[in-house]
Amino acid sequence: MRNVTYKNVHNRFRLNGVYLSKEDLIHVSYSLVKEGDEFEKSIGDFLLDWFDDKPYIDLQTSGTTGVPKVLRTVKQTMVNSALATGDFFELKPGDKALYCLPTRFIAGKMMLVRSFILGLDIDFVAPTSNPLERNETVYDFAAMVPLQAKNSIPELRNVKKLIIGGAQMSKELEKSLLKINTKVYETYGMTETMTHIAAKKIGEKAFTVLPRIKISQNDQKCLVIDAPRVAKEPIVTNDIVEVLNEKQFIFLGRIDNVVNSGGIKMLPEQIEEKLSNAISEKFFVGGIPDDLLGEKLVLVVEGPERDIDESIFDVLDKYEKPKKIFFVDKFSETDNGKIKRKEILATLQ
Template sequence: MTREKKILRLNTRAFDEAWHLQYAYTHLKENWSPAPWKKELMYFIIDWLSDTETITVQTSGSTGTPKKIRVDKKAMKASARMTLDFFDLKPGDKILLCLPVRYIAAKMMVVRAFTGQLDLYCIEPKLYPYSEWTPELHFAAMTPAQAEKLLETEEGTAFLNRIEKLLLGGSGLSLLLEEKLQTLQTKVWHSYGMTETLTHVALRKVNGPDKTTGFQPLPGVSLSQTPNGCLQITAPHIGVFDLETHDVVEFLPDGSFRMLGRTDNVINSGGVKLFPEQIEQKLSTRIQKPFYIGKQPDRLLGERPVLFIESEPWPENSILQLKKQMQEILKKIEIPDNIVFKTKFERTASGKIIR
């Protein structure tokens, strides 16, 4: 059987498998020390081009405790092809890698480049992923935090507008960020997915006249709900069958779904289930600092919401103003019983706040 020839276009030039392996091995020699993010990329290229049929990846925790699993390269290619088809990406199209390669989202960008013979531009994965040397791009994937940081500056906003299609994933979008994204020429989607599904299996258009409320499953993906309302995913082409998540969802009439929250975070207050994610969405336009809704025991109701803000303690008049705003936009049972200020939140390696 003839072995498939694997081509990756890197910064406008096409190279075959042998070149990439030589390039990776050369740059990993002991007498040369590439930046850590480049080293991760080189190791993944060697892993991807090896004869093994599987790759080890770290799960995100969407279906349980984070752990390392082996995934099939054929499934990764099938997932890549699904993305290439949806976003109409063709050989030679320019795409941006600005995510850490240790995570599945970045690995899949490299796999998409190999599978679709795309021109991959790689820049350091940081919170402000600005680049002045990249050309206009057909496609890029970022975290919401990266997009938010870029939108804070004129040069960052101009950079985003040089990207034709942008995929945001890894966490939810605040109402404030969604409002800012409406000003971009760039077409923006928000993704739903996880390591076990090799990134996204459903997408929501965020801006433009065709923006949507719910996540629409991609072709070949079937969705259902478990008895406790959690999303269940089947996608045979990527080897996923009846995968139970911890995400509680609401299905909409058109077959799309809306995220309500995670079972891990639910606050049971007087028999009413409160989803912190929904309360956070309502507060996202009123609190500029990083924050989250946690919970504390309550003698009468069992549990009550608590608001944690990453900041030095606010002056009393600012706290009173926020409490007044919360009374205006939240249901009585959703109003946090307490406001706690913390100088710095604990975060995961990917930047997510540890509640």
Template sequence: MGQFINTYHTLTLEGITRSGEILRDYCSAQLSDKGIADWEIAIYQFCLDWLSSDDTIVAQTSGSTGTPKEIQIQKKHMVASAEKTIAYFNLEPGDTASLPLSANYIAGKMMLVRAFVGRLNIIGMAPCSNPIAELKQHVNFAPLVPMQVINALQTVKGEWPVDTIIIGGGAISDIYKEQLRLKQTAFYETYGMTETVSHIALKNISESSFLALKGVSFSSDERECLCIDAPDVVSEKIVTNDIVQLNSQTSFSFIGRYDNVINTGGIKLVPEKLEAKIVAHLKTPFVISSLPNDLLGEELVLVYTDPTLTKAKLSDIFRNTKLTKYEMPRKAILLSQLPLTETEKVKRACLKGLIAKADAQCIMKKIIFKP
């Protein structure tokens, strides 16, 4: 028997409120339906796990920086995290929240915990590329990944039927932020990970720095990587591989991943910083990566997905950016698609291995630029 005393055992799903044994029986009955979809299975199974006497929930990391792994998360930490978000956004009992993300991952699980803790009405949705287009009603709160936001911008006309959207799993480029600012919806970027039980810092898309949620503080190590102290959501201090500019104990600006740094001829470059310079000029999905080079150690490579881009067009794009001569890619490689995790993050390590194989089937074209 676990020590966690679960006082949050009532859930409103699709406008119907169930509690305790009634909720448990309902979820079990739904799971016995052989025609149930995978995304629904994840929701009902999480509810059963939440209502169990166990102190912990199993969660899987996304795998964007390595092999996905399962970790045990304390339910008391999940409650504390939910309370922070509910307080920050002033969510009230009866408010409606949509769940267009898989409940197999922490972002989806935490939306359900917020519904339990805050007595929100949760609207389950099949995870898709454009959940805004699929919404049938107005909702107060919703989590999206960047791809879902961008697809909605390109297809949904007029105002979106959501009061507040939190964006996780990656950064939104400035060109899209300009369009989002014209919406009545409030948009916030999140910073967090499975180990911190979802986000521990937020920033409005109009701001440049992340601000810590209540009870969270920051420091940095000798690599200038972020260290997180959040005792009510994680038992130990977390040292990340995220390079940041630390503004204060409760504020930072994200620079890039330490393990993504490219060392080319002794000059260390952060690909995320280079991508931020290019993104306003290149509309197709792309990533800055590297290939082994006998002279430089590593050489910069632009990996892109638009077969209509010629060498001349790419050269024009590079000229219009603010890249220095050391930041200029030496090659551009066309892929049919970028390798992504299930949560739509680029698998950078996988991509490096892929483009290093000259005979890889998905490599369609390689363009070489003069250094």
């Protein structure tokens, strides 16, 4: 199995219950591109790119580690990522999997690669906000974004193992997922690392890295990922972390979200964690320009304006208390559910 290359299709692979060889997959891909719905066309396009003669494929990054760009990727690195995921989550040939992510994102592409490399029996459905609706199939493995998981909680009884990524999970969602029997993991990764390089069970603080990955920090306390099987050079992220040991780290916040107010540097994500039990709506904290402080910390809440009991700030340190509260009718978000903090904050100045 360790000699698997990007040209392989596992003999246990099934797509919507039907065995397909490499040649069959190419034929089906042409049909999807020609006759399928939009989400099916994107699946067909990716598979045709995958099974062409080139050893590489071009991926669009999300901008997690900088400006969005096209990343030319050796296909074998995606195979290596699939194998690492299979090891970490103990996936076996013949396991039943659900594919419900948009193929334009790396997470969606990797679910397809895992399926024919690891020999999964995968069903694909439209990447809707509730992909398990009217679906009683029992799945061994599935991947979703937080919004899909939130809308699928009653149906998740039929999923044995679920990974969630693409955007940070809210505390409210985490509490709901802890009540069900499904093994749920939050993942950490980006396009540059061929999706996740670490995962943690919900309810736990520390992420554990996948096999053959090393982690460290730079001078700014940002995570540095050394994953030679999926990236030629170490990847320096914008994520401030606490490294516990060579295999585990705790995510603290993004360096580009840091608020410097009067010389006091604060991580919004840490403040948000403290407030998560007191605010039921979507919210975030951030900094806006201030003549005296340079930046002042503000709380931004989604929805109509309302009174907020200031006692909720008692859990915060002296400098962490927001100087002002803003209400925004509807947050701008990326396609995979990340709040566009900078864009929203710019409208408040």
